[in-house]
Amino acid sequence: MGDVMGCRRSCRLNLLAAGAVACISLWSGTGHAGTASVPKAAQEAFEKKDYAQALEQLSKLEKGQAAAPDVRRLKVRSFLKLGNPTDALGEYEKLELALKQDDLPLLREVAMGFIVVMVKDMRDQMRGAAYTALKEVDSDETIPYFEDGLSDGSGPVRMLAVEGLGRSEAGRKSMKLRGSIEDQAGLVKARVVKALGKTGDLGVLPIVETAAKDELSTVRIAAYSALIRLGRKEAWTQLQQAAESLNPEDRADAIRTIVDLNDLRSLPLMIESLTYKQPSVRGAAARGLGHLGRKEVRGQIEQLLKDPIPGVRESAIGSLADMGGTESVPAITKALGDGSFTVRASAIAALLQLGQPYGTVAAAAQALAQQNDTAMRASLAYALGKATKPNVSDAIALLISLTVDPLPGPKIVAIRSLGHVGDRELVPLMKDALHDTNDAVRATAAGALLHLLQLKK
Numbered sequence: 178m179g180d181v182m183g184c185r186r187s188c189r190l191n192l193l194a195a196g197a198v199a200c201i202s203l204w205s206g207t208g209h210a211g212t213a214s215v216p217k218a219a220q221e222a223f224e225k226k227d228y229a230q231a232l233e234q235l236s237k238l239e240k241g242q243a244a245a246p247d248v249r250r251l252k253v254r255s256f257l258k259l260g261n262p263t264d265a266l267g268e269y270e271k272l273e274l275a276l277k278q279d280d281l282p283l284l285r286e287v288a289m290g291f292i293v294v295m296v297k298d299m300r301d302q303m304r305g306a307a308y309t310a311l312k313e314v315d316s317d318e319t320i321p322y323f324e325d326g327l328s329d330g331s332g333p334v335r336m337l338a339v340e341g342l343g344r345s346e347a348g349r350k351s352m353k354l355r356g357s358i359e360d361q362a363g364l365v366k367a368r369v370v371k372a373l374g375k376t377g378d379l380g381v382l383p384i385v386e387t388a389a390k391d392e393l394s395t396v397r398i399a400a401y402s403a404l405i406r407l408g409r410k411e412a413w414t415q416l417q418q419a420a421e422s423l424n425p426e427d428r429a430d431a432i433r434t435i436v437d438l439n440d441l442r443s444l445p446l447m448i449e450s451l452t453y454k455q456p457s458v459r460g461a462a463a464r465g466l467g468h469l470g471r472k473e474v475r476g477q478i479e480q481l482l483k484d485p486i487p488g489v490r491e492s493a494i495g496s497l498a499d500m501g502g503t504e505s506v507p508a509i510t511k512a513l514g515d516g517s518f519t520v521r522a523s524a525i526a527a528l529l530q531l532g533q534p535y536g537t538v539a540a541a542a543q544a545l546a547q548q549n550d551t552a553m554r555a556s557l558a559y560a561l562g563k564a565t566k567p568n569v570s571d572a573i574a575l576l577i578s579l580t581v582d583p584l585p586g587p588k589i590v591a592i593r594s595l596g597h598v599g600d601r602e603l604v605p606l607m608k609d610a611l612h613d614t615n616d617a618v619r620a621t622a623a624g625a626l627l628h629l630l631q632l633k634k
Contacts (some may be wrong), residue, residue, distance in 0.1 A: 214245040222427040228255040230353050246272060250283060262290035266444055267612055276464040279604070283559035284598055285630060289314075291611060298616070301331040306589070306617035308337040310624025313596060317347045332362040339365060343372035350376055367399040374403025382407055394419070394427045402434045411443070420446055425455035432458070436465035444471065445461035451477055459484065460492035467496025475500060481510045487517035494520065498563075506533060513541040518553045521545065535571035538596035542575060552577060554587035562594025569598050577606065582623070592618065596625025604629055 196417070219234035228351040232255050235248060247616055249272040256265035269287050273279055292314075295307035308326050311319050319341065326338025337441065339357060342348035349372045357369045370388045373381045389400035398419050404412035419431035430451065435443050450462035463478050482495035494512055497505040511529075512524035522545065525538045541604065558579050564572035576598075579591035592610055595603055607629065610622030 184474055195590050203228055214242070214247045215251055216537050219251060220247075223251060223255060226258070228258040230588045231255045232259075233618070244271075244275060246276065249275075250280070253283060253287065257286060257290040260294050262287060262294055262611075265290055266608075270608075281543040281630060284608075285627060288611070288623040288626045288630075292627075293322060295616060295620045296326065297494055300335060302328060303616050303620070304331065305337060306590075306620045308334060308341060309593075310620045310627075312337070312341050312344065313593075313624035313628040315628075317345060318346070318348040320348050320351060323348060324351055327353055327357045327360075332365060335360060335362065335365045338366060339368040339372060343368065343375070346376075349373070350378065355381065355384060358388065360524065363393040363395050363520050366393070367395045370396060370399040374399075374406040377407070379407060382409075389415070393420075394424070395430055398427065398430050402438055405438060405440075413440075417443065417446075425453070425458050428453070429455070429461040432461040432465050436468050439469065439474050443468065444469075446535050448474055448477070456484075456489050458485040459486075460489045463489070463496045464492045464499075465496075467499035470500060472502070475505060479505060482512055487515075487520050490515065490517070490520045491523040492591075494523040494527045498530045506531060510537060513538065517543060518528045518548070518550070519556055522553075522556035522560040525557065526563040529561070529572060530563040530565060531544050532565050538568075539571070544560065546575060546579065551584050551586050554582060555590045558587050558590035558594055561591075562597050571598055573603075580606065580610060585613075585618050588613070588615075588618055589621045591626050592621050596628045599629060601634060 216234055218240065219231045222228070222230035222234055232252065235243065235252055235255075238248065249268050252268045252273070255267045256262070265287050269280070269283060272283070281400065290305050292310045295303050296311075298304050298307070304326075308323070311322055322336045323341035326341070327335055328412065329335050329338065335357070339354065340350050342354045343481060346352070354369060354372060358366060358373075360366050366388070373385060378543045382404075385400050386405045388396050388411070389399065389404060392396050398416065400418040401412045401419065406418070416431060416435065419427050420435060422431065428450070432447060434445070435447075444466075447462045449463055450458050451466075453462070455460050459481065463481050465475050466478065475497065478493050478496050482490055484490050484493065490512070494509055497509055506528065509524050510526050513521055513528075515521050515524065521541055525542055525545075528534075528538050542557060542561070545553050548554060558576060561572040561576050561579075573595065576591045576595050579587050580595070582588045582591070592607070595606070604626065607622050607626035611619055611626070613619050613622065
């Protein structure tokens, strides 16, 4: 039975991978690959889904005919259908050279090919990178891939799949997402419930009501939030009780959930929690108050910049950044000299987010970029992804230097950050990154490339 189920899963994944090109073609309206310059035998083989035969037929062409744009397009699509994005990229680059410009619809197909080929990789980390990259693509065409990820053997990968579906209205309405309420991992179930609460569909109430009685507190707390969103206001009492729990994990989780609801009724409790004995609660309260824009507690949150726990100091910095304004810039700037590199990175991110001149963070950023510790460079790359218009050009320059980092970790974070703060001028850089020797880097570059191509010129 296990072999049969494995076969079914493999077949489904192959069908999904094979369908990627068709999906992207629907976006661009370029689903038909053949024209008069394409040999009939090759075109027929492609239409019969015999992609290897299509490539064999194209390999027999004379040099001049083989260089025809439509022939190269068919070769690109055939390689993609066979799950070979690397050779597809090589053919695409020959086409680009001949056209002296990008064929953007085809480039999207190539980029998507680098992602979907990884969703069936044997390594959890690579599948995680693929689903993370898919989350950069703003299209409902990604839904089948996320749905397939719901049955992945890795809990973190399933969590990414749920998050991917939760990003869009169509994804949240997925029947397969509803089925994942039976997932064995509590964090996955909680995210499923959270997504269902945002559907506005009263038909999911029985599912959510059952989840409110789950043995795991994280699932129950998510269910209380979902019930409130679906009009069951009486669930507030249970959520409030969770926020007052003696269990610090439940208390912090409930505070974050209340913040997600933008509900101000627990402000006194959150302010009180700024001095709670458990660091996770102090951090959750600080970040939540910043998200809610409660500027009246700015001074109390600034006091947390002296907290003995780095994670709390990071949360306080993020909170002050979320509040906006320049009142806390001196306090945050002082944190650039903090003894914890994660706090220094958070301060860099906050100052960039607040629109401060790049010179304010330049020395601290350069110091982190030159550290031997991989985590330090990755933290910097993430922080630079918070850049805003007044400082983005300098942040991009340093991020570009991190894309040639000798290790994949900082490189992946830098590429993802560039996808968030850059524009189409970075498309050539992302295309170059598709040649990286690391699978996760290539998938990340593909996601960033697709994200950039979604931007208006």
